[in-house]
Amino acid sequence: MTEFPQLNGFRGGGGIIRLIGHRGARGVMPENTMEGFAFTYRIGVVAFEFDVVLTRDQIPVITHNHRLANAATRAPDGNWKTGAEPKVADLTFDELQTLDVGGLDGQSEYGQRFSDQAFMSGVRIPRLCDLLDMAAQPEHADMHLLLELKSDPDIKDDTSARAQVVASVVQEVRKRHLEPRTVLHSFDWDLLDECRRQAPEMPTSYLSELPGNVDEPGEDSATLVGPDYAAMTVSVPQAIKDAGGQMWCPYYMDVTPDLVSEAHALGLLVSTWTVNDKADIEAMIDAGADGIVSDYPGRVQHCLLNRGMHWRDGGA
Amino acid sequence: MTEFPQLNGFRGGGGIIRLIGHRGARGVMPENTMEGFAFTYRIGVVAFEFDVVLTRDQIPVITHNHRLANAATRAPDGNWKTGAEPKVADLTFDELQTLDVGGLDGQSEYGQRFSDQAFMSGVRIPRLCDLLDMAAQPEHADMHLLLELKSDPDIKDDTSARAQVVASVVQEVRKRHLEPRTVLHSFDWDLLDECRRQAPEMPTSYLSELPGNVDEPGEDSATLVGPDYAAMTVSVPQAIKDAGGQMWCPYYMDVTPDLVSEAHALGLLVSTWTVNDKADIEAMIDAGADGIVSDYPGRVQHCLLNRGMHWRDGGA
Numbered sequence: 061m062t063e064f065p066q067l068n069g070f071r072g073g074g075g076i077i078r079l080i081g082h083r084g085a086r087g088v089m090p091e092n093t094m095e096g097f098a099f100t101y102r103i104g105v106v107a108f109e110f111d112v113v114l115t116r117d118q119i120p121v122i123t124h125n126h127r128l129a130n131a132a133t134r135a136p137d138g139n140w141k142t143g144a145e146p147k148v149a150d151l152t153f154d155e156l157q158t159l160d161v162g163g164l165d166g167q168s169e170y171g172q173r174f175s176d177q178a179f180m181s182g183v184r185i186p187r188l189c190d191l192l193d194m195a196a197q198p199e200h201a202d203m204h205l206l207l208e209l210k211s212d213p214d215i216k217d218d219t220s221a222r223a224q225v226v227a228s229v230v231q232e233v234r235k236r237h238l239e240p241r242t243v244l245h246s247f248d249w250d251l252l253d254e255c256r257r258q259a260p261e262m263p264t265s266y267l268s269e270l271p272g273n274v275d276e277p278g279e280d281s282a283t284l285v286g287p288d289y290a291a292m293t294v295s296v297p298q299a300i301k302d303a304g305g306q307m308w309c310p311y312y313m314d315v316t317p318d319l320v321s322e323a324h325a326l327g328l329l330v331s332t333w334t335v336n337d338k339a340d341i342e343a344m345i346d347a348g349a350d351g352i353v354s355d356y357p358g359r360v361q362h363c364l365l366n367r368g369m370h371w372r373d374g375g376a
Numbered sequence: 377m378t379e380f381p382q383l384n385g386f387r388g389g390g391g392i393i394r395l396i397g398h399r400g401a402r403g404v405m406p407e408n409t410m411e412g413f414a415f416t417y418r419i420g421v422v423a424f425e426f427d428v429v430l431t432r433d434q435i436p437v438i439t440h441n442h443r444l445a446n447a448a449t450r451a452p453d454g455n456w457k458t459g460a461e462p463k464v465a466d467l468t469f470d471e472l473q474t475l476d477v478g479g480l481d482g483q484s485e486y487g488q489r490f491s492d493q494a495f496m497s498g499v500r501i502p503r504l505c506d507l508l509d510m511a512a513q514p515e516h517a518d519m520h521l522l523l524e525l526k527s528d529p530d531i532k533d534d535t536s537a538r539a540q541v542v543a544s545v546v547q548e549v550r551k552r553h554l555e556p557r558t559v560l561h562s563f564d565w566d567l568l569d570e571c572r573r574q575a576p577e578m579p580t581s582y583l584s585e586l587p588g589n590v591d592e593p594g595e596d597s598a599t600l601v602g603p604d605y606a607a608m609t610v611s612v613p614q615a616i617k618d619a620g621g622q623m624w625c626p627y628y629m630d631v632t633p634d635l636v637s638e639a640h641a642l643g644l645l646v647s648t649w650t651v652n653d654k655a656d657i658e659a660m661i662d663a664g665a666d667g668i669v670s671d672y673p674g675r676v677q678h679c680l681l682n683r684g685m686h687w688r689d690g691g692a
Binding site: 089095099103104163166167177180338356357359361362363 | 492673679
């Protein structure tokens with residue numbers, strides 16, 4: 061029994077741990093692309109974590125960083141972008157569509173992190189509605205979405221702009237009646253308040269990363285808008301419960317079995333990111349996480365199957 | 377200029393080294409399956425190496441081992457096969473279709489070798505005609521096939537049965553007019569004589585593995601029908617040239633730059649298998665190979681791009 065049907069797609073237990081494709085399957089396919097999402101679904105992964113940012117013309121698009129990473133972006137001439145990295149919020153959707161995000165520059169630190177990722181050409185940043193249209197197809201009725209709203213640090217005090225981000229996303233989800241399979245997810249806990257205000261029918265998922273963890277190449281976590289962990293007087297799960305959340309999504313290095321137990325006792329689900337090494341995947345299974353967000357879904361599948369576990373109801 | 381247009385899809389030089397998907401992309405997707413071939417093409421790989429065996433009812437199917445590996449085969453009840461591994465040649469195509477080859481048993485040595493491979497369900501051994509139909513579609517006009525004929529050691533003295541293997545394969549290729557994009561390929565050099573006799577319009581590719589190399593888990597190389605390398609009085613490339621071949625496909629551990637140069641001087645192309653580790657991929661590029669057969673096409677793409685090289689004409 062749950063008040064939110066969405067959570068069934070993210071709840072572990074009974075031999076199930078949810079496998080959540082990170083930006084599709086970033087270890088294998090270009091991240092946050094329809095090509096990557098199609099691959100991820102094709103291999104039997106039905107839960108998707110991905111990132112939404114608004115363009116200058118207010119179109120929600122699926123991309124991770126506020127500024128387009130040169131290492132993942134080719135200009136129309138086929139060459140890697142160089143120089144200052146533009147903000148997505150400063151470009152129109154049409155301008156974004158001139159860029160190719162189908163491959164990584166292998167000379168970059170980021171490209172070296174994902175040196176098995178397929179290199180494709182002619183791949184575009186998708187709109188949120190492209191993925192939602194995929195999820196709305198009858199044959200994809202088992203897809204569940206962990207939709208991350210990226211919080212732009214440059215507008216963190218602009219209440220109306222922040223509300224507009226949430227409104228744009230919620231409108232697209234509702235238009236396709238996907239609320240029953242969508243969880244709203246952010247590092248910006250205040251933005252999740254706004255999500256609950258505008259869309260009380262969707263549960264909220266609280267991303268966390270404790271201070272002191274080293275940022276990995278190619279991520280822009282340093283600019284994250286988030287709570288002041290040092291100032292918290294309760295545990296992170298308790299703080300999420302107090303805030304009104306239903307799910308905790310901690311960085312995997314911050315996870316302990318005790319914290320997972322505490323979260324469960326509070327009625328929260330726990331999905332942890334981004335778990336890529338086999339030993340870390342095993343540790344997260346041992347810790348009792350409900351879900352594992354990974355760039356390497358095949359690797360997680362093997363770890364689960366080797367324990368007689370599965371990521372889908374019925375093990376199908 | 378070449379007498380065989382097929383070879384253009386396998387010729388390196390001028391910044392090109394051909395990336396040849398091994399059984400699709402075995403490191404990522406279930407091997408020798410339509411699901412794997414579709415993925416491989418989708419990521420821009422246009423050359424395919426795969427294996428053909430005849431069923432009891434003489435249907436050419438795409439699978440590697442003569443005996444179905446338990447570690448890669450699930451029964452209709454969903455459990456891994458156990459006990460004696462049946463020969464494909466003893467099963468009808470309909471019987472084969474009851475088996476699921478969409479995933480590896482992670483507890484097995486073979487499953488541990490490919491622990492990132494996606495685990496899928498409901499995946500069947502394809503017929504040769506299924507892949508040929510894919511290649512014949514207008515949108516796949518750039519697909520090139522390196523079609524390995526597996527030589528059954530149990531019938532190695534049965535001339536008529538061996539001729540039937542070749543005839544079945546050639547008939548399917550000709551039916552779809554795919555001869556101009558198909559190279560016939562085997563460890564069994566005598567069988568390649570038969571290929572040339574029956575299908576002189578297709579070039580022949582000579583697989584080789586020198587004695588002393590250790591067999592990797594899950595392969596049945598020990599049962600290979602092949603030439604007696606110890607008895608050869610000339611180099612392997614010279615022996616292939618003398619036999620009438622156009623391509624040499626050596627095990628990567630047997631490759632040296634001098635042998636590649638010798639093969640090129642003899643007018644042979646050189647594609648090497650199965651090259652999976654980054655250092656080995658780099659060594660094969662350095663050695664001047666025309667083609668690299670790999671289970672990890674994304675990894676080879678990165679290695680080539682990092683040198684400003686590509687695997688497709690025009691770098692598209």
